[in-house]
Amino acid sequence: MVGVTSFCNFPEDANxxxxxxxxxxxxxxxxxxxKPQVVFVSTASQIExxxxxxxxxxxxxxxxxxxxxxxxxxNLRQLGDxxxxxxxxxxxxxxxxxxxxxxDEKVAGKTKVKTFVQISKEPxxxxxxxxxLTEIIERAGGTSVTKDVATAxxxxxxxxxxxxxxxxIILSESPDNLETNDVFKNSxxxxxxxxxxxxxxxxxxxxxxxxxxxxxxxxxxxx
Amino acid sequence: xxxxxxxxxFQTFRFGVGLIILLIAALAAAIYxxxxxxxxxxLNQTQSSILFDVRLPRVLLGATVGASLAVAGASLQxxxxxxxxxxxxxxxxxxxxxxTMLAFVFFSQTDFARPIFAILGASxxxxxxxxxxxxxxxxxxxxxxxxxxxxxxxxxxLLVLLTSLLDTTKLRSFTFWLxxxxxxxxxxxxxxxxxxxxxxxxxxxxxAKALNLMMIGERDALDFGxxxxxxxxxxxxxxxxxxxxxxxxxxxxxxxxxxxxxxxxLSIGSDNRLVVPFSAISGAIFVVIADTxxxxxxxxxxxxxxxxxxxxxxxMFIWLxxxx
Numbered sequence: 001m002v003g004v005t006s007f008c009n010f011p012e013d014a015n016x017x018x019x020x021x022x023x024x025x026x027x028x029x030x031x032x033x034x035k036p037q038v039v040f041v042s043t044a045s046q047i048e049x050x051x052x053x054x055x056x057x058x059x060x061x062x063x064x065x066x067x068x069x070x071x072x073x074x075n076l077r078q079l080g081d082x083x084x085x086x087x088x089x090x091x092x093x094x095x096x097x098x099x100x101x102x103x104d105e106k107v108a109g110k111t112k113v114k115t116f117v118q119i120s121k122e123p124x125x126x127x128x129x130x131x132x133l134t135e136i137i138e139r140a141g142g143t144s145v146t147k148d149v150a151t152a153x154x155x156x157x158x159x160x161x162x163x164x165x166x167x168x169i170i171l172s173e174s175p176d177n178l179e180t181n182d183v184f185k186n187s188x189x190x191x192x193x194x195x196x197x198x199x200x201x202x203x204x205x206x207x208x209x210x211x212x213x214x215x216x217x218x219x220x221x222x223x
Numbered sequence: 224x225x226x227x228x229x230x231x232x233f234q235t236f237r238f239g240v241g242l243i244i245l246l247i248a249a250l251a252a253a254i255y256x257x258x259x260x261x262x263x264x265x266l267n268q269t270q271s272s273i274l275f276d277v278r279l280p281r282v283l284l285g286a287t288v289g290a291s292l293a294v295a296g297a298s299l300q301x302x303x304x305x306x307x308x309x310x311x312x313x314x315x316x317x318x319x320x321x322x323t324m325l326a327f328v329f330f331s332q333t334d335f336a337r338p339i340f341a342i343l344g345a346s347x348x349x350x351x352x353x354x355x356x357x358x359x360x361x362x363x364x365x366x367x368x369x370x371x372x373x374x375x376x377x378x379x380x381l382l383v384l385l386t387s388l389l390d391t392t393k394l395r396s397f398t399f400w401l402x403x404x405x406x407x408x409x410x411x412x413x414x415x416x417x418x419x420x421x422x423x424x425x426x427x428x429x430x431a432k433a434l435n436l437m438m439i440g441e442r443d444a445l446d447f448g449x450x451x452x453x454x455x456x457x458x459x460x461x462x463x464x465x466x467x468x469x470x471x472x473x474x475x476x477x478x479x480x481x482x483x484x485x486x487x488x489l490s491i492g493s494d495n496r497l498v499v500p501f502s503a504i505s506g507a508i509f510v511v512i513a514d515t516x517x518x519x520x521x522x523x524x525x526x527x528x529x530x531x532x533x534x535x536x537x538x539m540f541i542w543l544x545x546x547x
Contacts, residue, residue: 121396122407123399123404123525146523149523150521154524155406155524155525156523157257157518157522157523157525158277158406159257159258159259159273159277160259160523162259162272162273162276162277163269165269176396182276182410183276186269186272
């Protein structure tokens with residue numbers, strides 16, 4: 001590993017590696033200067049021009065765009081194949097699968113908990129039908145109350161948020177999102193103190209760490 | 224600018240009554256429509272909370288912000304004898320935005336820091352534009368618009384620079400707010416903007432006669448005994464305060480101060496005794512309607528109200544520019 005983006009903060013060692021801009025503004029000169037054999041790109045980047053330039057420099061580009069839990073696992077398998085560490089990856093994949101199955105078994109037959117995921121307090125952003133978190137909530141034994149709202153991360157009307165009256169609120173933990181929006185003050189979730197914080201990095205990145213988020217979610221929804 | 228002082232005639236009275244009826248209708252529609260349907264005659268607890276804690280405060284904030292921006296625009300246009308003087312286009316809104324942002328970063332715990340810093344920012348931007356635009360030959364439209372563009376873009380780049388230097392997650396809400404966003408209305412947020420717009424409209428209306436004379440030319444106004452510097456100070460200070468308080472509450476809602484006073488002048492002429500108060504009423508109508516669209520168009524998602532006002536305002540701006 002010769003370079004990472006400034007958003008890359010996990011594991012700790014990622015901070016010791018050269019930073020080459022972020023996913024929105026990658027520093028292409030710095031990347032070429034590092035002479036990588038392959039560059040991994042997530043779809044968050046403006047990839048088209050970016051990948052073209054890299055290809056002109058004879059640098060291979062691999063685009064990862066997992067849309068759900070299975071996609072993340074399939075992605076991991078591909079990475080293992082690329083790096084020739086198929087064996088180690090299989091072990092890791094099995095561990096992850098076990099965790100997922102354990103969660104499935106734990107929540108099987110339990111009532112789905114009405115869950116609201118608050119991405120940002122002000123303005124009020126949540127998860128919509130295109131977010132992979134909608135599936136994760138379902139897998140953790142809940143149901144996202146905003147699962148039918150268009151787009152992945154919509155700005156939600158406060159009136160609707162108030163009317164939804166969730167039983168649990170999950171806060172994607174970041175400096176501007178440490179408490180629930182005022183519209184929830186009379187909701188079941190706030191009245192029964194069913195508000196949980198989960199590290200935003202676990203929730204927002206479609207990586208194997210999402211399975212940690214899944215475990216934390218199922219723990220919150222079905223203690 | 225067309226200059227004709229109409230008498231308080233029956234027609235004007237009818238126009239005023241019409242505007243008030245329109246305001247009441249717009250408020251009623253805004254209270255009626257929302258992302259949730261309410262049964263107004265038998266509100267349950269949730270519905271009454273939606274109505275009184277969420278919808279009504281937002282509608283009232285929209286009305287007071289719209290009135291503030293329109294009144295500020297109307298008086299600046301008369302004072303600067305320029306039809307294109309508008310808080311947003313002159314960079315006054317951006318000055319207020321920068322002030323709010325600094326308050327947001329350094330005094331995030333103090334609620335009243337935001338409007339105070341916003342007023343300071345708006346005032347400094349106003350002074351900057353005025354100093355750049357005036358010349359020995361007077362102040363023509365091009366000079367003022369150019370100065371406005373310079374101040375606006377300079378402040379925009381400062382805003383971008385600050386956002387890049389600061390923690391992105393902390394400023395996420397801020398970037399959205401910058402576009403003009405009434406969703407962040409607090410339950411009592413409209414009280415400050417309401418008091419400001421009532422006092423501001425009274426104060427600016429009291430200067431309307433002087434402004435009428437100043438529209439002919441500052442020297443002529445002096446001959447008529449108008450204390451030009453005092454009037455200028457009052458208008459600049461009041462307009463900056465109104466813009467600052469509005470921006471601190473709802474970001475930069477653009478074009479309200481431009482199109483509203485113009486429509487009024489087209490309808491009843493340029494007498495500021497009428498243009499100023501009527502702009503207040505019409506500004507409220509405009510923003511209340513625009514925000515209702517923003518709330519309902521893609522419900523339960525929302526659009527920023529600034530996008531709607533700009534969508535209507537920008538073509539209007541081009542039309543006015545061509546007409547001049």
